[in-house]
Amino acid sequence: MRIPRLMIAGTGSGCGKTTLTAGILAALNNQGVDLQPFKAGPDFIDPQFHSHIVGKPSRNLDSWMMTPEMVRYLFCHNATGVDLALIEGVMGFYDGLLNEPLKGSSAELSVILKTPVILVINGKGMSLSVAAMIRGYMGLSPDVNIVGAILNQVREPIYKQLKPQVEEMTGVPLLGYLPPMPDIELKSRQLGLVTPTEIVDLDAQIAKLAAQITESVDLQLLLNLAKSAPSLDHRVPEELVSALEWGSGSPVRIGIAQDKVFNFYYQDNLDLMTQMGAELLPFSPLEDTQLPSELAGLYIGGGYPEVYAAALSENVTMLESVRTYGQTKKPLLAECGGFMYLGRTLKDQADKEYTFCNVLPVDFHMTERLSRFGYITLTAQREGILGGPGMAIRAHEFHYSDSSDNGDAFSAVRPNGRSWSAIHMTDTLFAGYPHIPFYANPVVAARAVKTCRAIQDGHPPDHIFRS
Incomplete structure (x- = not known):
């Protein structure tokens, strides 16, 4: 079964993957792309933002609580026929259980679902260290498929200088950037983000974010990379x-x-x-x-x-x-x-x-x-x-x-x-x-x-x- 799909994964918690995921979903939804969002791991709140943006329920995929067979079934059952299935990762890409390396991680989920990965990097205060990070994430496991990266907290002049150098050093395209946007704030409390119903100006914030993503991220390249995902077999678990x-x-x-x-x-x-x-x-x-x-x-x-x-x-x-x-x-x-x-x-x-x-x-x-x-x-x-x-x-x-x-x-x-x-x-x-x-x-x-x-x-x- 061919399902265009990507994972938006981060180098760590707080790098901006939730903000980037929300912006990408909103920008593509504005263009009429049929989307099915997913969230890696047990999080309840991030999927609520996905659902609010695209107007359909986001789904959780958890590779520790569910078997690989069940994960594949749920993904295919919910994503069949869409233009893009977009999975937001959890924590850092390789972060799972300490006593079971990679178990429950975004990396493990990407392998189970044979999903190409876009890496989100907080580029604030960095230059070519970005290339080193990308190469490190690509090289740690031969099974993952990192096909691109997006830089967060980076202004346009810096991005334009970094893009050709990073792409030459890594062989991986930079799809775009998100500059500092202090007026965009998805607030947090002890269990994670504040829920969408509690943010009065959420739609206005999402609209600004979508406009910026449309301007500074190559969405057509993103869709093309999603189409490169291989066929994924599944069956209904017994x-x-x-x-x-x-x-x-x-x-x-x-x-x-x-x-x-x-x-x-x-x-x-x-x-x-x-x-x-x-x-x-x-x-x-x-x-x-x-x-x-x-x-x-x-x-x-x-x-x-x-x-x-x-x-x-x-x-x-x-x-x-x-x-x-x-x-x-x-x-x-x-x-x-x-x-x-x-x-x-x-x-x-x-x-x-x-x-x-x-x-x-x-x-x-x-x-x-x-x-x-x-x-x-x-x-x-x-x-x-x-x-x-x-x-x-x-x-x-x-x-x-x-x-x-x-x-x-x-x-x-x-x-x-x-x-x-x-x-x-x-x-x-x-x-x-x-x-x-x-x-x-x-x-x-x-x-x-x-x-x-x-x-x-x-x-x-x-x-x-x-x-």
Whole structure:
């Protein structure tokens, strides 16, 4: 299968790859190019910028949490027929797990997907060192295919002097540059960029960025390089086929928290649930007064409840609606920020306490540093909605808070061997800090949807374990 594709990779975090990716997407979208954006790794926020710009969901591709076969399937499934599939890398190009070199890195993903790479270099304060960097990145692995570079934070006169020299020394074309643009600011907080819904003048910033990219980056050469990508074979993984056969069925109503507070969802998770029969009904814990009616399941993903803690705690009718739902023992999935929202209280860094849903007798407090973070392998310690004893699920944690009780239904083990207990789980409840990409183990989605369907059809939740 021929899919024109490129990866925008960086020499390190903060080099400008997110800004360049956003600008390229906007500039090409203005020209009518049919785009499908992707983000390497588990990041939730960068894909929201992609989606805002091109008007379709961006997708995550993670080579640690998913098998190579699943990564290829998801890429081809979502990118077939587009003019350009553009993948934004994660961290520095070769940065992965320290104890498993290249694992989970942008470089590994580019090899799995046979994708040509454009390297983004922050050229501020450099001249021919740019050439040395390009040659170093090209030479570290014979398997990667770096086909070009873009310089960030470089003014036009310097770029014009560097371009012929760098190209002669490396054999790699410089596609363009981005000069310093102090009025373009994609602001950050502890979990990464501020989300698109929180930036008032985002569209104006994106328009300026697109105009600059159109002027200073050779977009036609970029498209031509994308067309040089080789054919990519894929098939539907057997574990996905089995999960779809087992989990699919009649429509089932599942409420999903979606607003500027709770928006950390993998689009492919939602699509897989929908494919299995879930009718996802969005609601806002911040703005709405009660849950959608006649729900057979509830899904509250991650986000920033600590930022909106006062407003959430003041929406007492919604707190009561969620608390009442929790008392019904119907299926309830809550990840990270959603887990916090189900708790009794949240204490911020100023020691001010806010009251939340009290579905779980758990208290939360904000921390100054990451409490537990990174990739983990979850292993179920007992039977429950998402797993049975010994069932393994790859996931990740990333949070600046902790709780009085993180649960003990799963053991969580990092690749370096560090471990802890995690997640509250019953036949109908899954609540904890880990984020789970369902395509890492598709039967997880099947168990969730099938449990909701059993409840809707009047069966006990453990009905699915006998079917």
